[in-house]
Amino acid sequence: MSEKVLMKGNEAFGEAAILSGCNFYFGYPITPQSEIPEYLSRELPKRGGCFIQAESELAAINMAYGAAAAGGNAFISSSAPGIALMQEGLSFMCCAEVPVVVLNVSRCGPGIGGIQPGQADYIQATRGGGNGDYKIPVFAPSTIQEAIDMIYEATYLANKWRNPMMLLTDGMMGQMMEPVVLPEPRKLLTSEEIPQAKPWALSGFDHKNGQRSLIRALHMQPTDLEIQVEKIFTKYDAMEKELPAYAAEGLEGAEIVFVAFGLMSRLVREAIEMLAEEGIKAGLIRPKTLWPYPYAAFDELDFNSTKVVISTELSKGQMIEDVRLGVEGRLPVELIYRTGGVVPTTPEVVERAKKILEGLK
Amino acid sequence: MTNLFPSISTLLSKRIIAIFGHYGSGKTEIAVSLAMLTARQTQPYQKCALIDLDIVNPYFRSREQRDMLKKAGIEVYGSVYNTEITAELPALGANARVPLEDKNCLSIVDFGGNDVGAMIMNQFGKYFTTEDALLLGVVNANRPDTRTVEGAVQHIAAIEQSIGKTLDALINNSHLLRETTAQTVIQGHAFVQQVAQACNKKLWADCYPEELVQKKQLTPLLESGSTLLPLGLYMRPTWLDK
Numbered sequence: 208m209s210e211k212v213l214m215k216g217n218e219a220f221g222e223a224a225i226l227s228g229c230n231f232y233f234g235y236p237i238t239p240q241s242e243i244p245e246y247l248s249r250e251l252p253k254r255g256g257c258f259i260q261a262e263s264e265l266a267a268i269n270m271a272y273g274a275a276a277a278g279g280n281a282f283i284s285s286s287a288p289g290i291a292l293m294q295e296g297l298s299f300m301c302c303a304e305v306p307v308v309v310l311n312v313s314r315c316g317p318g319i320g321g322i323q324p325g326q327a328d329y330i331q332a333t334r335g336g337g338n339g340d341y342k343i344p345v346f347a348p349s350t351i352q353e354a355i356d357m358i359y360e361a362t363y364l365a366n367k368w369r370n371p372m373m374l375l376t377d378g379m380m381g382q383m384m385e386p387v388v389l390p391e392p393r394k395l396l397t398s399e400e401i402p403q404a405k406p407w408a409l410s411g412f413d414h415k416n417g418q419r420s421l422i423r424a425l426h427m428q429p430t431d432l433e434i435q436v437e438k439i440f441t442k443y444d445a446m447e448k449e450l451p452a453y454a455a456e457g458l459e460g461a462e463i464v465f466v467a468f469g470l471m472s473r474l475v476r477e478a479i480e481m482l483a484e485e486g487i488k489a490g491l492i493r494p495k496t497l498w499p500y501p502y503a504a505f506d507e508l509d510f511n512s513t514k515v516v517i518s519t520e521l522s523k524g525q526m527i528e529d530v531r532l533g534v535e536g537r538l539p540v541e542l543i544y545r546t547g548g549v550v551p552t553t554p555e556v557v558e559r560a561k562k563i564l565e566g567l568k
Numbered sequence: 569m570t571n572l573f574p575s576i577s578t579l580l581s582k583r584i585i586a587i588f589g590h591y592g593s594g595k596t597e598i599a600v601s602l603a604m605l606t607a608r609q610t611q612p613y614q615k616c617a618l619i620d621l622d623i624v625n626p627y628f629r630s631r632e633q634r635d636m637l638k639k640a641g642i643e644v645y646g647s648v649y650n651t652e653i654t655a656e657l658p659a660l661g662a663n664a665r666v667p668l669e670d671k672n673c674l675s676i677v678d679f680g681g682n683d684v685g686a687m688i689m690n691q692f693g694k695y696f697t698t699e700d701a702l703l704l705g706v707v708n709a710n711r712p713d714t715r716t717v718e719g720a721v722q723h724i725a726a727i728e729q730s731i732g733k734t735l736d737a738l739i740n741n742s743h744l745l746r747e748t749t750a751q752t753v754i755q756g757h758a759f760v761q762q763v764a765q766a767c768n769k770k771l772w773a774d775c776y777p778e779e780l781v782q783k784k785q786l787t788p789l790l791e792s793g794s795t796l797l798p799l800g801l802y803m804r805p806t807w808l809d810k
Binding site (some may be wrong): 211222553 | 744808810
């Protein structure tokens with residue numbers, strides 16, 4: 208058969224987590240991502256891992272905290288309001304420097320939302336819904352293949368930085384199928400290997416000559432907590448240099464530059480083709496990371512030709528502040544959006560873009 | 569349209585064509601394509617209906633293509649709830665029985681995926697008799713669970729157990745969405761034939777996406793006497809493949 212295999216997004220996310228070396232999954236079902244726990248409940252135990260259906264999202268994130276503190280590789284998934292419930296745990300894990308990979312197969316919102324696709328968790332993801340000074344890198348795949356590759360990388364990065372890593376996708380990506388190539392499985396650490404690979408972990412094997420290992424989000428002295436916050440921000444400063452990623456397409460000579468991530472970037476590509484048929488050249492900046500945001504992408508704009516930069520979103524302008532920070536006032540920034548779970552049609556995006564362009568003249 | 573699915577009226581020998589299969593086998597695309605093809609030649613039936621009994625998957629159901637089908641003269645039956653997607657109601661209106669009761673109507677029935685999705689047939693069991701219904705199982709050789717003969721046979725057995733009936737024949741719909749080539753179809757044919765042999769069934773047809781593969785590229789299959797069923801890619805938004 209073909210080297211490629213046709214996979215549903217949610218199945219592929221689960222499989223990618225296993226191949227990336229995640230050996231613990233804790234979750235509570237919520238559509239449109241329930242196939243992930245379904246898949247992992249079947250597959251993870253067969254492949255040396257542990258699946259536990261938690262009694263709630265709060266329980267799930269705290270089980271992940273425990274498993275990862277003991278040196279396991281934990282993977283967590285949920286959808287918008289479920290991710291909201293996990294925010295306290297994520298804040299704790301950032302403070303305690305415990306890795307986890309978190310996947311949000313987003314609903315729209317606010318409130319319970321619906322199972323249609325949305326990108327309205329942008330601010331929740333990039334600014335943190337939890338308390339205190341912390342950051343979580345956020346990756347935004349636009350294809351199932353890219354999601355697989357990003358989950359694979361995120362497992363490595365979470366351990367490298369001892370910090371949660373998040374992927375922001377949406378219901379449509381969870382439910383749709385695409386042909387993919389799966390990566391080689393990473394070898395799982397045995398219990399005996401954990402002390403060397405993760406000397407910070409509470410593995411129970413390494414007594415460090417009587418020194419205690421301590422993982423905690425509680426610091427009794429304000430000055431101690433300040434030291435810890437400064438320590439984790441040294442990591443965030445380094446991440447801001449290392450992690451930003453984007454793709455830029457057709458910026459040279461473009462009159463309009465769309466900024467879109469995830470599925471919307473694919474719809475925008477069709478809009479760019481339709482605009483070209485009408486003699487309007489347009490380009491695309493596609494952020495692959497949402498925090499740290501790839502502000503440098505905007506230095507590549509063609510300031511001789513480009514008249515407007517348009518943040519194109521499935522939310523009410525949640526990304527536009529980052530676009531403005533990138534543009535730095537050099538060009539007007541506008542917004543095209545639909546919300547509530549509605550995906551615009553391509554002609555709709557084209558018409559709105561043309562109206563924006565005319566309005567500038 | 570010159571390369572119409574050949575001898576469709578002889579193949580569609582029963583008035584109810586029921587399509588089962590694993591997730592991602594392409595049941596819905598086949599159901600919609602079959603409906604669009606048969607709408608042009610429904611004789612001896614007076615009408616054609618597409619019944620969407622997929623209550624397990626809230627996305628990419630054939631109900632979404634209701635308007636296109638209606639224009640082609642095909643009535644679509646399924647959930648009566650307009651808010652069905654948000655409500656996630658695994659509910660069907662009683663009107664799904666209308667075409668099944670109507671002896672003058674050719675009904676194409678699209679079931680949900682896997683044994684779980686097929687289970688709904690039980691409440692409509694009395695219509696799916698040997699006399700009236702042709703029960704078809706779709707196999708895509710490129711899905712993780714059905715890449716081995718053993719895996720595909722297991723899926724078919726699970727569906728049969730869930731509906732308490734035996735499927736009449738199999739359809740080869742081995743595909744990789746828009747990355748499908750003639751080779752994908754030909755390799756899939758050989759595979760599904762092995763599956764069919766292993767579970768003592770006939771291979772009813774081989775599907776190919778008309779936009780991507782030309783019929784003449786499938787000469788080996790034509791020569792071996794296979795029935796080729798051209799599929800339109802109705803369900804996937806064009807922008808997803810940009």
